Amino acid sequence: MTIRTTPPGALVYVDDYEIGTTPVSANFTYYGPRKIRLVKDGYETRTILQPVPPPWYQVPPLDFITENLVPGEIRDHRVFTYPLTPRVLVPTEQIISRGEALRREVQGTAAAVPPPARTAPPQVPSAAPSPVGQPPPAGPQPPGSPSPGSVPLHSLPPR
Template sequence: MKTVSKTRCCRQKCLLGCLLPFLFLLLACPPVEARVRRRLTIRSDPPGALVYIDDQEIGITPVSTSFTFYGTRKIQLIKDGYEMVTVKRTFRAPWYQITPIDFFTENLLSRELRDERVLDFKLAPQRIRSDAELRQRGIQLRRRAEEGIVAPPRGATTRLGPGPVQRNILLPPTRVAPALPAPGTPTFPRR
């Protein structure tokens, strides 16, 4: 019986001896916010483009934002008179942000580390269509409307904003029939 309690006592002392320096180290370090600052700056030529990161509006270029996670980000720049730019960029973690090293750099390091990323984009002027192209497109749309076809032509793309491009490939064109009253419903003359 004495050997069991002696062994238990030795284990407790050993555990306390190992944990005590670690606890002292944690208590000796003053609590601070974050030791690693992550910042992403996006610039465009010309400046003034609206920036979306992962479909979240960030601001107008030049713009900076903090980020927490590394990985692939979808970045979009939109400016009137210029083509919209959509890219996917992968941000790799620096060596001091790889597990388990990141525990020490985030919690125990006495100085601040900065991870600053800068992305530069050159915006291309939007292509101006000629009057003949616009007229031809208007004639096509008018003809389709007269035929009662609602859906755009096959393969046409619709862009509603910063989200993904929606392709109308699966929807066949449909004809709209004139509305007829249900049988037994009285009809009233239009004024």
């Protein structure tokens, strides 16, 4: 895969891995969408989701024939060219005036919205009390032993 830009010299990231500056070539193994990011000083950063569809000879069941029965290696080379747009510099005064307008707008709407009502914190339920007349079991019980006050479902063997 070769990636070119106009003007050349942009830093290229493919699937968030830096591969070099344009024009640049890189090998690829798998087809499908690729996230290509182009970064160059003085130009807008571009992020493109570039589809890379498989060629006809990589579509099942033809891929079995081309990979196993055709002698030699078939190379698929793709070239992508992207134009870069110069970065527009916004005057400082315009940025400040937009920020002040936003501040006035937010302060105007903040007075119109009532503060949230105060509510009591939720009550945490306490643990269920043990049945009247029965003390809680003391300590951990070994597996298979009946707990105090329980009735067995079947008769127990003599001890």
